[in-house]
Amino acid sequence: MNILGIQLIGIIFGIIFTFFTYINIKKDKLKVIDGTMWIIVWLLLTLVSINPMIINFIAVDIFKMSRALDFIIISSFMLMFAVLYYMYLVVKNTEKRVETLVRNIAIEQNSKKQVTNKKPKTTKRK
Amino acid sequence: MKNTDWVIMPGYNEENHIANAISDVLKITNNLIVVDDGSIDVTEEIAKKKCNHVLRHKINLGKGAALKTGVEYAIKQGAKRFVFIDSDGQHEAKEIPEFLKKLDSGNDIVFGYRKLNKKMPFTFRLGNFVLSLVIFILFHIKLQDTQSGYRAMTKEAFERIKWKSSDYSVESEMIANAGKKKLKYEEIPINTIYHDVNKGTTVFNGLKIMLDMLKHKFKH
Numbered sequence: 001m002n003i004l005g006i007q008l009i010g011i012i013f014g015i016i017f018t019f020f021t022y023i024n025i026k027k028d029k030l031k032v033i034d035g036t037m038w039i040i041v042w043l044l045l046t047l048v049s050i051n052p053m054i055i056n057f058i059a060v061d062i063f064k065m066s067r068a069l070d071f072i073i074i075s076s077f078m079l080m081f082a083v084l085y086y087m088y089l090v091v092k093n094t095e096k097r098v099e100t101l102v103r104n105i106a107i108e109q110n111s112k113k114q115v116t117n118k119k120p121k122t123t124k125r126k
Numbered sequence: 127m128k129n130t131d132w133v134i135m136p137g138y139n140e141e142n143h144i145a146n147a148i149s150d151v152l153k154i155t156n157n158l159i160v161v162d163d164g165s166i167d168v169t170e171e172i173a174k175k176k177c178n179h180v181l182r183h184k185i186n187l188g189k190g191a192a193l194k195t196g197v198e199y200a201i202k203q204g205a206k207r208f209v210f211i212d213s214d215g216q217h218e219a220k221e222i223p224e225f226l227k228k229l230d231s232g233n234d235i236v237f238g239y240r241k242l243n244k245k246m247p248f249t250f251r252l253g254n255f256v257l258s259l260v261i262f263i264l265f266h267i268k269l270q271d272t273q274s275g276y277r278a279m280t281k282e283a284f285e286r287i288k289w290k291s292s293d294y295s296v297e298s299e300m301i302a303n304a305g306k307k308k309l310k311y312e313e314i315p316i317n318t319i320y321h322d323v324n325k326g327t328t329v330f331n332g333l334k335i336m337l338d339m340l341k342h343k344f345k346h
Contacts, residue, residue, distance in 0.1 A: 098185075099187050099191050099292055102164075102183050102184055102185055102187055102191075103183065103187070103191060103194060103195040103198070105184060106161070106181040106182055106183050106184075106195050106199075107181060107195060107198055107199045107202070109181075109182070110179065110180070110181045110199065111199070111202065
């Protein structure tokens with residue numbers, strides 16, 4: 001089987017990122033479920049790089065599209081929007097948590113100050 | 127004023143006005159909480175020289191968050207009623223007792239409305255009219271001024287309408303929640319002093335507030 005240069009780049013890219021993702025899972029920088037999802041993405045990329053005709057089969061035979069490129073573009077957009085939506089939820093949730101944290105710190109700091117001010121001063125006997 | 131009545135003053139970068147605003151309130155009551163919402167000027171330092179209860183957000187969160195912080199802290203001090211007043215000196219503290227009188231009459235929440243006058247910018251008057259109309263249609267609350275921050279409420283009212291907005295849309299969310307929970311409300315006229323013409327709700331803010339109103343309408 002003849003492998004073109006671009007296919008080789010795709011295969012190397014997929015293998016490297018699979019490896020990086022695995023390392024990040026081992027170091028606890030990535031959750032297992034998130035990391036597994038990304039590994040599947042990189043493995044699929046590697047598979048498509050080895051045998052690009054898979055895309056043709058999926059796009060033309062299964063989804064009845066005229067061109068494989070259309071399938072790649074549409075599915076890439078869908079994946080990007082899904083990731084964007086997920087990131088949006090993460091950011092919104094983080095905003096809420098930061099707000100709660102900042103407000104609680106403000107209240108607790110002042111409450112501590114009030115308690116310190118209320119403590120009776122001890123005086124030494126002469 | 128009772129010992130369980132507390133005034134809450136949120137502020138952000140108000141070093142020019144906060145000293146006078148605090149002095150004004152202290153003539154009426156010592157139960158004042160200033161919440162510095164992450165100011166990058168010396169608002170906090172000035173407030174601390176005059177007021178015993180100054181809270182500070184490490185970062186700017188918005189008016190809604192600052193009010194919530196103030197209320198939660200006030201409740202820890204034994205507060206049963208709150209009056210919200212702006213820190214830019216636009217509101218006269220001598221009107222605080224009027225708000226409390228209306229709460230004494232059995233109201234859950236009291237809104238201050240700015241009397242229309244020539245000093246009020248035209249865009250503010252028009253925007254206020256449109257927002258008042260939208261609020262009446264959506265929540266059946268008739269208010270002349272939906273964006274005035276001069277308000278008072280009981281602790282029970284706060285528990286029922288506890289807002290989620292952290293920014294200026296808190297003013298609208300309070301009204302929306304009061305309407306949805308059918309709180310007893312009243313409006314009283316207030317005097318307003320305009321220092322900065324460009325400060326306040328812009329047309330863009332107004333559109334955002336209207337969208338927020340629609341969101342509150344359909345939220346549980």
